[in-house]
Amino acid sequence: MNEVIKAVDLTKIYNKRDKKKRGEISVNLNQxxxxxxxxxxxxxxISIMGKSGCGKTTLLKILGGIEEATTGRAIVGDINLSSCSDEILSDVRQKIVGFVFQEFYLVDSLTLKENILLPLYIxxxxxxxxxxxxxxxxxxxxxxxxxxxxxTEVSGGEKQRTAICRAIINEPKIILADEPTGNLDSINSEIVIKYFERLNLEENRTILMVTHDPTIASYSKKVLLMKDGAIVKQIEKENGEDKKNFIQRIVEIMDY
Ligand SMILES: Nc1ncnc2c1ncn2[C@@H]1O[C@H](COP(=O)(O)OP(=O)(O)OP(=O)(O)O)[C@@H](O)[C@H]1O
Ligand SMILES: [Mg+2]
Known part of the structure; x- marks a missing residue:
């Protein structure tokens, strides 16, 4: 089997600059x-799960070439993101990876159609x-x-679905989706997750998705649980295992 993403010992430290205290700027390191x-x-x-703040979005952004790791290596295809040029990095973002952001990042001055069209300009x-x-x-x-x-004229769910369209319009090999159903009601969540399942099963697209919802995660083949910036557990769907059973096992590891 071909590895399409390989992460080796990634760390990320953010500098948190606090307000001046007695004339000094205190810098707290946030690992x-x-x-x-x-x-x-x-x-x-693959689904990535874990409590708010445990580092899921940060990990996805590093793998999508949007954030830089502090140490460690992130390799996408055969490109080492930690040492490649900006030009190659932007190629990765535009051609190899389709990213669905937690905050959508649609351009407000463009229509939904123009937003979806953006990746196709190139x-x-x-x-x-x-x-x-x-x-x-x-x-x-x-x-x-x-x-x-x-x-600005459409609902959160409609924005979410537009952002997903934009991420997949270029037919990327890898889809990185940060809570793609986070703003959707159950009917729309099902539309989205079934579409992802089809993209995976029928077109063999690789999907790495963050979710808080065990039902949504049960559509994936493998679930990784993150805690305090590390992957602490992983479970795989067994051959022929039904979703209900897998949901049960996912819920069990979430309490870990
Ligand atoms: N640009 C940034 N600068 C400083 N700290 C940041 C930055 N981005 C994220 N953090 C911090 O890093 C930690 C992990 O954030 P991250 O967004 O990866 O969490 P998450 O697991 O995706 O959480 P959620 O489920 O709420 O989306 C948090 O404590 C957050 O405050
Ligand atoms: Mg997040």
Whole structure:
């Protein structure tokens, strides 16, 4: 099997600058990742779980080339993100990885359609093809009727689904999704997670997804539990195991 992501002993330390105390700036070091090692193979569908603040988003951002690790190595495809040029890093972000952000990051001055179109500006696809690609994906996420609206005019769930469309429109090999159903009701969550499941099963796309929801996590094949900046447990769905049983096992490790 091919490794598509390999993380070796990643650490991340943020500097927290506090207000001047008696004329001094106090700098507190906040160690958010404490040596995370991880191997993701082509066709994996992995959920990352763990309490708020344990470092899930930070890990995903490092693997997506958005944040830099303090120490350790993050390798995506055959590119070492810790030592490659900015140009290659931006190639990774645009062509290899599709990132669904927890905070969406849609551009408010652009319509939903233009937001989805952004990653395609660098592609050589003819516009007609791009249009049908957008429509096909928008239909999948039931936002085809609001494509001409601006992000400020739509709901949180609609923004979320637009952000997912934008992340997958380039057909990236790897999808990194930070709580992709975090703002969706149960019906829309199911649409999204079933679509992810299909992308994984039918198109063999590799998916690494953060979620707090055991039901959502049960669609993936493997669950990693993070605690205090480290991966402390991992479980895999057994062959033929039904989702209910897997949910039960996920809930059990969440108490760890
Ligand atoms: N840019 C930053 N500067 C300083 N500290 C940060 C920064 N980003 C995150 N942190 C801190 O790092 C820790 C981990 O944050 P992270 O966003 O990775 O958590 P998380 O597991 O994704 O949490 P949640 O489930 O709430 O999204 C938190 O204590 C957070 O305050
Ligand atoms: Mg987060």
């Amino acid at each position: 958010v990742l404490n040596g995370v090692s991880l191997e993701v193979y082509h066709g994996d569908f 592609s050589n696809k003819p516009y007609r093809e791009i249009e049908s690609l957008i429509l096909e994906n928008a239909k999948r996420f039931e936002i085809e009727k609001i494509l001409d609206k601006y992000p």
